[in-house]
Amino acid sequence: MKTARNANIELLRICLMFGIFILHAIYHSGNQLPAVSNCLRWCVNCFVFISGWYGIQFSLSRLLRFVATVAYAGVVAIAVGVLVGTWNPSDNAFLSNAYKMIVGHWFVVAYVILMLVAPLVNSALEKISSEKLSQILLPFVFLLFWSWSQGLPLISTALPLAPGFGDYTPLSLIGVYVCARVMRMLKVDVRVDAVKLLVVLCACAPVCFWGFGTYSSFFAILVAGSVFLLFERCPIQARIERIVTILSPSMFSMLILSQKAGWTLPLFNRLNGNMVNQPIYLKGISALSLAGLLFAGCLLLDVPRRAFCYVFHEALHRACKYIDAKYYIFCVNLCGKLGFSVGGG
Numbered sequence: 001m002k003t004a005r006n007a008n009i010e011l012l013r014i015c016l017m018f019g020i021f022i023l024h025a026i027y028h029s030g031n032q033l034p035a036v037s038n039c040l041r042w043c044v045n046c047f048v049f050i051s052g053w054y055g056i057q058f059s060l061s062r063l064l065r066f067v068a069t070v071a072y073a074g075v076v077a078i079a080v081g082v083l084v085g086t087w088n089p090s091d092n093a094f095l096s097n098a099y100k101m102i103v104g105h106w107f108v109v110a111y112v113i114l115m116l117v118a119p120l121v122n123s124a125l126e127k128i129s130s131e132k133l134s135q136i137l138l139p140f141v142f143l144l145f146w147s148w149s150q151g152l153p154l155i156s157t158a159l160p161l162a163p164g165f166g167d168y169t170p171l172s173l174i175g176v177y178v179c180a181r182v183m184r185m186l187k188v189d190v191r192v193d194a195v196k197l198l199v200v201l202c203a204c205a206p207v208c209f210w211g212f213g214t215y216s217s218f219f220a221i222l223v224a225g226s227v228f229l230l231f232e233r234c235p236i237q238a239r240i241e242r243i244v245t246i247l248s249p250s251m252f253s254m255l256i257l258s259q260k261a262g263w264t265l266p267l268f269n270r271l272n273g274n275m276v277n278q279p280i281y282l283k284g285i286s287a288l289s290l291a292g293l294l295f296a297g298c299l300l301l302d303v304p305r306r307a308f309c310y311v312f313h314e315a316l317h318r319a320c321k322y323i324d325a326k327y328y329i330f331c332v333n334l335c336g337k338l339g340f341s342v343g344g345g
Contacts, residue, residue, distance in 0.1 A: 007241040009050060010248040012231040017251045019043035021258060021291040028260045029271040029290075033283055038211050044107070045215060046224035048114070048173050052180025053228065056118035060327040061320035063115055072305050073253045074102030077262030080301065086265050101261045106168040108256070113170035114177055121174070125181050137182065144175040148216040172216040179221050189229050201226040253305060254298035264294060 023040040026033045078098050081087040088094065103109075128136055147165040149155040164171055183189075204219045204226070213220040236244070258264055271290050275283045309316060 006232070007236055007244050008231050008234055009228070011236060011240065011244045012228065013047070013050065013251050014244060014247055016043040016046050017254060018291065018295055020255065021295050022287060024258060024260070025268070025271065025287040025290040025294065028264075028268040029275060029287070032272075032275050033280070033287060034211070035209055036284065036287075038213060039205065039209050041213050041215060042208060042220040042223040042227075045176050045220045046227055048111075048176040049180045049221070049224045049228050051114070051118075052177035053184050055122055055181065055184075056115055056177075057122075058115060058119045059320075059324050061323045063112070064323065065320070066112070066115065069253050069305070070105075070108050070256055071102060073256030073302070074098075074259075074262075076301050076304075077257050077259055077264075078102070080263035081265070084263050084266060086263055101259060105256060105259060107173075110168070110170040110173045114173045117170075117174055118177065121178060121181065125178075125185060133182070133185075137178075140175075140178060144171075144216065144218070147171050147175070148214070148218070151214060151216075152212075167215040169216070175216060176221055176224070180225065183225060188225075189232060192229070194230060194233060197226045197230050201230075247299070250299055250302040250306060253302045254295070257298040257301050258294050267294070 019040050020043045023037050023043065026037045026040075031037055078087055078101065082089055087098070091097075124136075146159055146162075147169070149159050150161060150165050151167065166172070200222055204213070204222045207213060207219040208217070208223060213223065260268060267290060271286055275286055278286070
């Protein structure tokens with residue numbers, strides 16, 4: 001089930017990131033265009049859907065690379081924030097607040113947990129026969145509905161509230177991941193044609209428009225899956241493919257660089273003031289302009305990290321292989337002491 005990602009999906013990742021930038025520009029600036037922000041929430045789901053479709057193959061070096069990217073983006077965001085006056089290094093709580101900003105992004109924490117859980121999910125789904133698939137998945141589907149129902153009227157009062165439920169949680173990402181893996185197992189991309197995907201998209205998009213397409217919503221997952229499968233089938237020109245290849249590795253770093261608590265806070269606050277009493281179309285133009293500015297700015301801020309990885313590619317590759325080899329030996333020795341046998345490499 002491991003397949004190389006194609007340029008179509010990398011182009012989709014870039015479009016999704018720009019959609020998230022528009023979402024943040026609107027949401028962090030007073031959410032004066034709630035319908036538009038509602039329609040863009042599925043972009044986060046689609047990012048995770050891509051991970052679920054191709055599968056997350058856990059390795060210690062991959063986790064460390066993820067953490068290193070988060071650390072770089074967080075430090076740069078704070079450094080630029082100091083230059084523009086958002087952060088004051090002389091503040092007694094500067095270091096603690098900076099640390100919280102770097103590691104406290106909900107998506108970062110949730111995605112790390114997803115990376116840790118993914119091997120179990122992959123192994124479990126690969127060993128389930130098609131006859132037992134529904135029996136295994138229905139309880140999990142109810143769990144996802146239970147989490148989503150926390151934001152629904154009437155239903156939220158009927159089902160008890162539990163910690164870890166809701167949109168900004170690891171469970172929401174795990175739910176998207178499992179749905180994508182199951183769709184891959186069922187070969188939905190082969191069985192479902194473009195017309196049916198468009199029907200699903202048109203049916204679910206209005207539901208998201210009215211605010212029921214949050215991160216833990218099945219409607220958001222269906223929109224994300226439909227858009228993914230439609231993008232997968234669309235051919236792109238070689239010239240666009242070259243541009244996509246250059247831009248796509250920066251997408252996750254750009255997400256962390258654009259945090260509200262960093263250098264972007266004054267921009268969000270200024271947009272909030274400028275959008276008051278403006279007609280809807282001007283609010284949309286303002287949000288779109290800020291999203292474009294943030295996208296370009298974060299792309300430039302990620303250049304040093306990309307340049308470092310390019311220059312030291314071979315050394316980093318050898319270091320990752322060394323870390324993974326040591327981690328494997330550690331796991332084998334641990335299993336031996338616990339009385340388990342380990343096969344494979």
